[in-house]
Amino acid sequence: MSALLGLLRKEVYHILRDRRTLVVIVMLPVVQVILFGAAIRTDVDHVRLAVVDPAPDDQTIALRNRFAAAGVFTIVAVVPRVDDLEPLFQSGRAQEALVFEPGFARDTARGQPARVGIITDAIEPNSGSLLQAYALGVIQTFERDLSQRAQPARAVSIALQVRMRFNPTRESSHLFVPGLMAFVLTIISSLMTAISLTREKETGTLEALLVSPLRPWQIIVGKVAPYLVIGFLSVLMILIEARLVFGVPLRGSALLLILEAVLFILVSLSLGILISARTSSQRVAMMGALVGTMLPNLLLSGFIFPLESMPSPLQWMSLAVPGRWFVAIARSIMLKGVGLGFVWRESLVLSAMAALLLAASTRSFKARLE
Amino acid sequence: MGGAEPNAIEASDLTRTFGAFAAVDHITFDVRPGEVFGFLGANGAGKTTAIRMLTGLLAPSGGTARVAGHDVYTESEAIKRSIGYMSQRFSLYEDLTVWENIRLYGGIYDLPSREIRARADQMLSRLGLEHARSQQVRALPLGWRQKLALSVALLHHPQIVFLDEPTSGVDPVTRRQFWELIYEAAAAGTTVLVTTHYMDEAEYCDRISIMVAGRIGAMGAPKELKEKFEVPSIDELFVRMARPSSRGASPHTPPGTGNREPR
Numbered sequence: 001m002s003a004l005l006g007l008l009r010k011e012v013y014h015i016l017r018d019r020r021t022l023v024v025i026v027m028l029p030v031v032q033v034i035l036f037g038a039a040i041r042t043d044v045d046h047v048r049l050a051v052v053d054p055a056p057d058d059q060t061i062a063l064r065n066r067f068a069a070a071g072v073f074t075i076v077a078v079v080p081r082v083d084d085l086e087p088l089f090q091s092g093r094a095q096e097a098l099v100f101e102p103g104f105a106r107d108t109a110r111g112q113p114a115r116v117g118i119i120t121d122a123i124e125p126n127s128g129s130l131l132q133a134y135a136l137g138v139i140q141t142f143e144r145d146l147s148q149r150a151q152p153a154r155a156v157s158i159a160l161q162v163r164m165r166f167n168p169t170r171e172s173s174h175l176f177v178p179g180l181m182a183f184v185l186t187i188i189s190s191l192m193t194a195i196s197l198t199r200e201k202e203t204g205t206l207e208a209l210l211v212s213p214l215r216p217w218q219i220i221v222g223k224v225a226p227y228l229v230i231g232f233l234s235v236l237m238i239l240i241e242a243r244l245v246f247g248v249p250l251r252g253s254a255l256l257l258i259l260e261a262v263l264f265i266l267v268s269l270s271l272g273i274l275i276s277a278r279t280s281s282q283r284v285a286m287m288g289a290l291v292g293t294m295l296p297n298l299l300l301s302g303f304i305f306p307l308e309s310m311p312s313p314l315q316w317m318s319l320a321v322p323g324r325w326f327v328a329i330a331r332s333i334m335l336k337g338v339g340l341g342f343v344w345r346e347s348l349v350l351s352a353m354a355a356l357l358l359a360a361s362t363r364s365f366k367a368r369l370e
Numbered sequence: 371m372g373g374a375e376p377n378a379i380e381a382s383d384l385t386r387t388f389g390a391f392a393a394v395d396h397i398t399f400d401v402r403p404g405e406v407f408g409f410l411g412a413n414g415a416g417k418t419t420a421i422r423m424l425t426g427l428l429a430p431s432g433g434t435a436r437v438a439g440h441d442v443y444t445e446s447e448a449i450k451r452s453i454g455y456m457s458q459r460f461s462l463y464e465d466l467t468v469w470e471n472i473r474l475y476g477g478i479y480d481l482p483s484r485e486i487r488a489r490a491d492q493m494l495s496r497l498g499l500e501h502a503r504s505q506q507v508r509a510l511p512l513g514w515r516q517k518l519a520l521s522v523a524l525l526h527h528p529q530i531v532f533l534d535e536p537t538s539g540v541d542p543v544t545r546r547q548f549w550e551l552i553y554e555a556a557a558a559g560t561t562v563l564v565t566t567h568y569m570d571e572a573e574y575c576d577r578i579s580i581m582v583a584g585r586i587g588a589m590g591a592p593k594e595l596k597e598k599f600e601v602p603s604i605d606e607l608f609v610r611m612a613r614p615s616s617r618g619a620s621p622h623t624p625p626g627t628g629n630r631e632p633r
Contacts, residue, residue: 006477
């Protein structure tokens with residue numbers, strides 16, 4: 001046992017003495033939370049707008065033209081019924097819809113509140129609320145202009161109805177936090193483990209450990225346990241920072257979330273070991289970790305791009321991405337506050353992945369001795 | 371162990387193939403306890419593969435071998451406890467201090483911490499490195515690092531120590547000092563198996579075996595070999611043996627890559 005403690009101590013020294021990497025590890029979660037929380041916005045440009053206009057009149061056409069002239073919106077379709085919107089949203093052809101009711105010109109002329117609806121695809125909450133704000137701006141300007149030009153002078157009122165689609169209450173405006181955890185944990189667990197193991201291969205110290213009486217599992221545990229702890233601390237740091245800076249709630253059980261995070265860290269660590277088993281230089285290991293773990297976890301987990309709007313081959317591929325499952329679990333626990341009863345399927349998938357990859361990575365480690 | 375002391379290493383028809391390529395091809399040799407046994411050969415001749423099999427890093431494809439009385443197939447754990455190892459690539463952690471390295475390896479071999487401390491003190495004073503105890507290894511000159519690496523490989527008093535090209539890249543004076551350490555270990559009863567391609571070092575060995583294309587081309591005490599083959603030096607003998615060597619598809623293995631095993 002003292003041999004294992006020695007290994008752990010040595011690994012901690014490696015981490016503490018590699019100042020640059022240490023700074024990266026500590027700063028990564030801190031900086032990323034700020035970056036993603038504040039800065040990641042899809043640019044509002046070329047907004048695909050659908051228009052529902054059951055009975056076009058001069059005023060609906062005037063407002064439509066206002067939208068077309070705003071420079072931000074592209075009118076992709078004009079349909080007669082609200083039901084026609086569904087396929088447009090589903091396919092992603094429309095991001096936002098402007099919904100008129102019959103008699104718009106008549107109501108504005110009579111001074112009655114004319115009713116207009118705005119429906120926004122809010123699957124990405126940040127960009128969703130931005131789209132909404134833009135549309136609102138266009139309508140309010142239209143309303144003001146109309147009031148000023150009205151003869152005789154009177155107030156024209158437009159009764160605006162605003163609705164977010166897919167995410168109606170917009171309660172998950174901080175969906176990025178779970179994805180960010182997955183991303184940071186991938187870097188710490190997969191990338192750092194793969195690099196530090198291949199470094200030992202390069203310097204020949206791994207061979208010295210392999211000819212020693214240490215068992216392969218001791219070498220692996222000695223190598224990855226410190227990263228497990230660092231990953232664990234990063235999760236805590238992200239949760240605390242997200243709460244303090246952006247008020248992101250943790251509605252469900254913190255314990256459950258942390259256990260799930262540990263499961264995800266185990267998956268990532270195993271991937272790191274597997275990558276290092278197949279590479280012999282730190283550079284190759286880094287590329288392997290980037291392409292094999294970071295990119296899929298970034299792109300195919302639903303972190304940045306919603307899975308629902310991906311082409312089905314990519315959706316299928318995402319099933320094999322551990323981050324996808326972890327992000328789904330973490331979102332449910334943090335934002336919906338549900339317990340294991342609701343995420344047991346995802347947890348089961350993640351557990352199966354962890355078991356499979358741990359076994360494979362231990363095997364790959366032994367296979368080197370053959 | 372009463373009676374005649376058993377051999378430290380016994381290998382018989384030991385073979386390792388990688389696909390159709392026999393890196394080590396039916397080698398048979400014994401190493402006696404306390405002997406300094408030299409493994410000579412060009413790059414790619416199979417020295418490293420042989421050592422990897424004897425240290426339990428690589429499973430043999432055929433033949434038998436016993437190291438410190440233990441079978442390489444079934445008792446690799448027992449072998450690992452009885453041997454020390456130092457590879458051509460430096461095997462201390464550069465970002466740990468001298469003392470931290472000693473403590474780490476001592477712990478790996480289950481030495482009690484009081485014992486580790488005592489042996490460290492003794493080792494450092496013998497090497498004249500007391501002042502460097504809390505320096506990181508990367509700050510030490512290469513020659514000192516190599517001597518330290520050997521001493522660390524001997525820390526747990528192994529019966530046999532395997533040294534795989536321990537002196538490559540070291541200046542002649544340091545090599546000399548390094549060999550003094552090897553003799554010291556042998557005098558203390560440790561069996562030494564050392565690979566090298568410095569022919570002057572071959573002359574320091576009790577016995578040598580020259581490997582050519584995975585086989586043992588010649589084996590014996592340096593003096594006997596020179597008489598038998600009527601050459602003035604081992605260097606000459608080595609060149610004569612190595613020349614007709616044509617290894618499979620690649621007779622001219624570039625230096626530095628030839629002794630890596632194909633994967």
